[in-house]
Amino acid sequence: MSANHLAQLLEAALFSASHPLTLNELRGLEPDVSPADVRKALEALREHYETDEHAFELVELAQGYQLLTRREHAEALTEARIAHRPRKLSAASLETLAIIAYREPVGRAEIEEIRGVAADGVLKHLQDRDLIDVAGRGEGLGRPLLYRTTDTFLAMMGLNELSELPRLDQLAVALRPLAEELPETEGEGEAVPAEEQPEDS
Amino acid sequence: MTSSDILSFDDRPFVVQLDAFSGPLDLLLHLIREQEIDIADIPIATIAEQFLAAIEKLGINQAADYLEMAARLLRIKIRLLLPQPLDDDEWEDPRAELVRRLLEYEQTREVADLLSSRATARAERFPRGWIPDPPQPLPPEIIIDLEGVVGAVERVIDAMQQPIIHRVVPRPLDIEGATKRIRELLAGRSRLDFQEIVGERPHVSLVISVLIALLELARLGEALLVQAKPFEEFTIVGESPSAAA
Structure with a gap:
């Protein structure tokens, strides 16, 4: 089987899907194909769209691959009412997602403590939109539900994985006055997983 | 959100006002930033007063979240008024907890802004199959004037003035x-x-x-x-x- 044939199959799959396709899903297109072959063919497709100046590109999202139009066409598409930008999330939703993305799995109490506001409504809303789900139950009193972000969240943020977000200590507001509370990190390039962030509650 | 105009709105519905700030910490940060106060050295008495005035003006005094913060501010204010032991190393500034929360919240806001801009960037790239059905065209607008309505009513009444007589015939069913x-x-x-x-x-x-x-x-x-x-x-x-x- 030629590499060109595989690239065509991949292109057909990506064209017909409206959500990111994982490497495993894509491997199902051809029985004897290795993940490395798929990656190579995807890379070839990406380059092809790039060099041939296609209006869309191959993007890695939520651990999958998807064809998306290039950003520079957004305005023309929306002005002509051929496309609509999805509705923006509220400040409350974004703050809640920010907390969950960096601390997951995290319970309602901690979210409310950080935001200073009751979180029930926002959590329900985010669950309805499939941006968060329940990761399990905590050990504390009443075994509270713990939340985590979903692949839909990653896709919505254009992220492949959570670790692409900047580390907390790389933010402008990096809790510097409390720097001594931050755990020692080994090596510069190493990302600090959410669980290792200081427990502030 | 940072506009001070928000504080001048009055008699607005409660929920709308809550939308202006995403919570008491947001309001507090707004007050602190507006006056360029050092977050680590907050003049609690002043801020507490402004906070209370703001929530009263905002018409959100029913909101438990805001009242809870107001209570915290007053508690910190009182604790600051108590004499501070001179040689006590254990003494902690009563504001420390608030400062920590404010910084933590500020950080959350920064991440939220980051997510917001990422979501915007992503939203400007359209996937396959997202295009919704074209919206149904609205029916043409109906133009009605009073004369037309009165004319129509008159026509109906005129028609009714003729008594409608039905001829009843026996059914020739056999x-x-x-x-x-x-x-x-x-x-x-x-x-x-x-x-x-x-x-x-x-x-x-x-x-x-x-x-x-x-x-x-x-x-x-x-x-x-x-x-x-x-x-x-x-x-x-x-x-x-x-x-x-």
């Missing part, structure tokens, strides 16, 4: 006659078509009479009505009246 005819036909043969009973170009009253007679005969068990499919021609099959009895 069910007995039809029943008799069907019985005679069935005596001669076992299967009949509806058409055969009513004949060519029957009067509507005959059709109705025959239909009612057939239904009655079917009820009595003297005839069986067989139809292969709805709305198709049906066949009348004669049944012995004694069998039904």
Whole structure:
């Protein structure tokens, strides 16, 4: 089987899907194909769209691959009412997602403590939109539900994985006055997983 | 959100005001930033007063979250008024907890802004299959003026002034006659078509009479009505009246 044939199959799959396709899903297109072959063919497709100046590109999202139009066409598409930008999330939703993305799995109490506001409504809303789900139950009193972000969240943020977000200590507001509370990190390039962030509650 | 105009709104619905700030910490940060106060050295007495004034002005004094923060501020203010032990190393600034929360919240806001800009960037790249059905065009706008309405009402009233008289005619249905005819036909043969009973170009009253007679005969068990499919021609099959009895 030629590499060109595989690239065509991949292109057909990506064209017909409206959500990111994982490497495993894509491997199902051809029985004897290795993940490395798929990656190579995807890379070839990406380059092809790039060099041939296609209006869309191959993007890695939520651990999958998807064809998306290039950003520079957004305005023309929306002005002509051929496309609509999805509705923006509220400040409350974004703050809640920010907390969950960096601390997951995290319970309602901690979210409310950080935001200073009751979180029930926002959590329900985010669950309805499939941006968060329940990761399990905590050990504390009443075994509270713990939340985590979903692949839909990653896709919505254009992220492949959570670790692409900047580390907390790389933010402008990096809790510097409390720097001594931050755990020692080994090596510069190493990302600090959410669980290792200081427990502030 | 950072506009100080928000504080000048009055008599607005409670929920709308809550939308202006995403919570008490947001409001507090707004006050602190607006006055360029060092977050680590907050003049609690002033800020507490401004906070209370703001929530009163905002009409959100029903909101438990804001009241809780107001209570915290007042508590910190009181603790600051208490004499501070001179040689106590354990003494902690009562504001420390608030400062920590404010910084933590500020950090959350920064991440939220980051997510917001990422989501915006992503939202400007459209995937396959997202294009919704074209919206239904709105029906053309109806232009109504008072004259038109009054004219229409007058026309209706005019029409009503003519008393409507229905001529009531006795229904020339002859069910007995039809029943008799069907019985005679069935005596001669076992299967009949509806058409055969009513004949060519029957009067509507005959059709109705025959239909009612057939239904009655079917009820009595003297005839069986067989139809292969709805709305198709049906066949009348004669049944012995004694069998039904």
